[in-house]
Amino acid sequence: MIASGQIRAIQDTLKSVPCRIIPTSFEAEDVNLVGFPLHPLSRWDSCAQALSEFKSHGVMMRLPLFWQLEVLLWYACRTVPAPIFLNDPENMPVGAAALQLGGMDTVVTEQRDAGIFAEYVQKENEVVPKNWIIVHRADDTWSVPTSLSDCKVAQEVHLFPGLPILSQCPALMTEISGTPRFHIAQGNRFEPSANTFETPSKDAVPSFTLDIPRITAGGMCVCGDLIYTQAL
Amino acid sequence: MSTFDDLSALVERVTSQDAPALYRRHYGIDSDSGPLRIADWNSWQSLPFIDKAILQNIPIEERVFIEWGDINSIHASSGTSGRPPHFSPWVRLDGYEYRTRFHTFTRPALCSMPIHHQHEKFLDEFNVNPKLIVFDPRRARASVELARLAGIDSLFIFTGHLTLIGPEVERLGMGADIRFIELAGESCSRSLYNYAKRVFPNSVIVSFYGATEVENPPITYPCRPLSDAEPLEVHHPRDGYYIELIHPDTRELLPIQSGTEGEIVITADITRPSLQAVSPLVRYRTGDMARVFEEKCSTHNNWSFTMPGRVAMDFIKIPGGVLRAEEIERVLRSLGENVSDIFELHFKEIEDAGTVKISITLYLETTGATDLENLARQVERSTRVGAAFTYADGIARGMYLPITCVPFKPAYRGKRKRMIRNGS
Numbered sequence: 278m279i280a281s282g283q284i285r286a287i288q289d290t291l292k293s294v295p296c297r298i299i300p301t302s303f304e305a306e307d308v309n310l311v312g313f314p315l316h317p318l319s320r321w322d323s324c325a326q327a328l329s330e331f332k333s334h335g336v337m338m339r340l341p342l343f344w345q346l347e348v349l350l351w352y353a354c355r356t357v358p359a360p361i362f363l364n365d366p367e368n369m370p371v372g373a374a375a376l377q378l379g380g381m382d383t384v385v386t387e388q389r390d391a392g393i394f395a396e397y398v399q400k401e402n403e404v405v406p407k408n409w410i411i412v413h414r415a416d417d418t419w420s421v422p423t424s425l426s427d428c429k430v431a432q433e434v435h436l437f438p439g440l441p442i443l444s445q446c447p448a449l450m451t452e453i454s455g456t457p458r459f460h461i462a463q464g465n466r467f468e469p470s471a472n473t474f475e476t477p478s479k480d481a482v483p484s485f486t487l488d489i490p491r492i493t494a495g496g497m498c499v500c501g502d503l504i505y506t507q508a509l
Numbered sequence: 510m511s512t513f514d515d516l517s518a519l520v521e522r523v524t525s526q527d528a529p530a531l532y533r534r535h536y537g538i539d540s541d542s543g544p545l546r547i548a549d550w551n552s553w554q555s556l557p558f559i560d561k562a563i564l565q566n567i568p569i570e571e572r573v574f575i576e577w578g579d580i581n582s583i584h585a586s587s588g589t590s591g592r593p594p595h596f597s598p599w600v601r602l603d604g605y606e607y608r609t610r611f612h613t614f615t616r617p618a619l620c621s622m623p624i625h626h627q628h629e630k631f632l633d634e635f636n637v638n639p640k641l642i643v644f645d646p647r648r649a650r651a652s653v654e655l656a657r658l659a660g661i662d663s664l665f666i667f668t669g670h671l672t673l674i675g676p677e678v679e680r681l682g683m684g685a686d687i688r689f690i691e692l693a694g695e696s697c698s699r700s701l702y703n704y705a706k707r708v709f710p711n712s713v714i715v716s717f718y719g720a721t722e723v724e725n726p727p728i729t730y731p732c733r734p735l736s737d738a739e740p741l742e743v744h745h746p747r748d749g750y751y752i753e754l755i756h757p758d759t760r761e762l763l764p765i766q767s768g769t770e771g772e773i774v775i776t777a778d779i780t781r782p783s784l785q786a787v788s789p790l791v792r793y794r795t796g797d798m799a800r801v802f803e804e805k806c807s808t809h810n811n812w813s814f815t816m817p818g819r820v821a822m823d824f825i826k827i828p829g830g831v832l833r834a835e836e837i838e839r840v841l842r843s844l845g846e847n848v849s850d851i852f853e854l855h856f857k858e859i860e861d862a863g864t865v866k867i868s869i870t871l872y873l874e875t876t877g878a879t880d881l882e883n884l885a886r887q888v889e890r891s892t893r894v895g896a897a898f899t900y901a902d903g904i905a906r907g908m909y910l911p912i913t914c915v916p917f918k919p920a921y922r923g924k925r926k927r928m929i930r931n932g933s
Contacts, residue, residue: 292616292660295638300655305648312658317638335583342645343652351581351626358578360598362585363624367647371585371594379583379596380569 283485284313294481299345299439303387303414313437316482321346323444323462324410325353327431328383330447331408333359335381339366339390340412344438350385359383366390373401383408392422399424415442415490419457419507432457442467442474442489446500458495460502467505469494516751516776517547520556523789529571532791535559554762558755558774560794561586561722565595572788573598580787582624586721598787599724602630604747607730611713612689616662619644619652621670622693623721628665646670653677663689664709668697668716675708684708692716693726696816699842699850702740716742718816720795723750723775724786732806732813743802745811751776753792754799765812770800770833800835825856825928827867829903830895832856834927840891841873848884849874853917854928859910867909869900872917881914888912 284301288311291298296314304310328336336354338361340346347363354361362381364372375381376398384406386394395405405428413419413434421430431450434443443459452458461467466475472491478484491508498504523532524545532538535557536545547553564572573580581602585594605628608614614635620628621644629641642656644666653674664687666674671692678684687709697705697716705714714735719726729744746752754763754771763771773795777786799814806813817835825832834854841850853872871888875881889901889912903909 288658291639291658297640298642298655298659300651305645305651310651310654312655314639317640334577341648342643343648343655345643345655347625347643348629348641351624355581360577360580360583361624362583362596365647374593375583375585375596378569378593379585380577380598381583 281485281487284311287314287483288312296482297345297348297439299437300343301437303341303344303438305341305343313440313485314482315439316477316479319349321349321353321439321441322464323431323433323441324350324385325356326447327410327445327450328353328357328359330431330450331383331429333357333383333408335360335362335375335379336383336385337362337364337372337375337381337406339364339372339384339386339394340438341366346439349439366394369394369397370401373398376406377402382406383410385410385412387412387414388417388420388422392424395422395424412438413457421453421457426453428453432459433462434459436474436487436489440476443492443505446498446502448499449504456506458498458504458506459492460498460500461505467492513550513553516553519776519789520545520547520553520791523574523791529574531567531572531788535563556792558760558792558794559790561595561796562592564722565592569596569598574789575600575787581626584623584721595722597722597724599624599627600787601725602627604725604727605631607747608689608691608715611715611731611734612663614663617641617656617659618663618665618689619656619661619674620665621646621667622665622691622726627725644670644674646673649673649677653681653683657681657683660686662686663691664712665691667694668692668701669695671697671701671705675704679708685711687712690714693719696742697735697740698838699740701851702735706737716744718742718744718797720775720797723777723790723793723795724788728752728775732802732809741815743813743815744799745806745809745813749777752799754801755794757798765801766804767801770798770817770835773797773799827856827894827903828908829898829906830893832867832869832892832894832900832928836892836894837871837888837927840888843891844884844887847875847877847879849876852927856928866907867903869909869912871912871914873914874918875916879916881916885912885914888914 291312294314295317297317298312300310301313302310336359338350351361362375388411391411399405407428409425409428409430411432415434415436430453431445433441436442441462444462445459449458464477474487474489476485492505493508495504495506521544580598580600582599584597614637617637617639619642625643632641639659642659644652688711690712715731717727718729728750730747732743732745753774755774757772763769775793777790798817800817802813802815804812838850841848851874855870857868859866859868892900894900
């Protein structure tokens, strides 16, 4: 993901902005990786909503640490409330043990890890955790592994790690199979004609207009919001 | 400092009939009996110890003394002898107030210590912005790049991460900006200290002792920063923790007096509401060794200790006394700049001339042209294995074989094993 000129222009001033800094890429080796400012009081509301919907008992994070999401996820966990457990995605045995012995029942991970981990846990524990929150990379294909077909799954699409552009209401979370359907993540404005996404301006953190992958509007949800899907 | 009344109240609380069964079961209290009341220090000292193996047999939900939802985080530590990991719940977010003695916090920190929200909460007290940057040891470059953008001036990290962060900091020319480094998880060797001072020349370096099973590290606060003259980590027990030292084999309680070395037994005091733990520990055997440094520090009016290492790997009983990693470290530090205090001591017993002798190979980090033969003789003469008995004395008596020194390049990642038994 290449950061816009608007983001590049503020890099030297980030240290003087009250904010939380997240990377503009999902890949640590990305030469285009720079920092993106979130408001210091910003929270991961879509995740908190999913955790509350699932009534999560314990939440395991299997996202790379450099994505800077632990604190945001912890705040989300406090709303349930439920404890957080950090599992290095490369240490699946400890993750499986945490599900069995550490009180965890919810996994927060990304799509490319979910299937691999579910398969491992199925083999080790003979049962797959019941709750999943899956982060899709905006420039990836958005789908859920078939091994999670009996689970509760909330999906969201992030432009950068920690910047959801699409998320699901409880009604959409029930749709495991088929093309995932989303709403525009709360607090942001989508401009269909330009296919851009505008983040809110608050205090010292400016608004950003960001290009996003093409999405298609597809009817109204029972919750009253417009539904979007990934454009093919 | 915990008083007897604090400890007595703690025991009564953890053994009350409405408390989780953990301690009632451990102390053999039947279901009809009321809480355990201890009358004096003798009855305190007769309370059985608890350790990780015992805790591992009890499901986490049965070790939680507060509402489950109030737990902030769960942490894994390695299991005992091939068993699965042990999971410890934490609730407290405090414990780092002592940091302000060493640094004025106005800038963010790069943090690898668990758990990140706890450290962000600490910085929030000083309205520090931007927020904390989390260090990802698998992705050092990206983490340090974000830290540069945030303008960090401090590190809260595991000791082993220093050499992951250092090269990236040098690459970005940030070393002089770092003013405060806090280390945990492993002792900082002389050579690692020298490395840190070279890469981060303006930094104050401190360390604390913590244990995953004992909620809310740090258990101690640093007496003083590490310095060129004394790169030694000296710890004071924090308020809320009662620390006893025992002989790791006999379990005999040892006096807190200068030079005493024993296994750390911790009681996490939960009698004051602000110090409540999720899972209170009463006489918990940590497996970590401490050596009393001062019985009373004139600055902090509290006793202090240094950390020789783990019970399991930092001393070897041999005929004539005990060979201690800390003693080898002390000797190496006295031998000048051509050798660092990082080593691996490989120990075995060898049949020789009808008897069994101790054979030591000492793998050392050396610089320049070092006379290893001469170095080995110096180590033999200087290393005490008993009160008035050196390793050289043991060679003279035919108990030990001469030491062999071999150069090696140590890795800093993870915990270092300093004493390794190679079999007979």
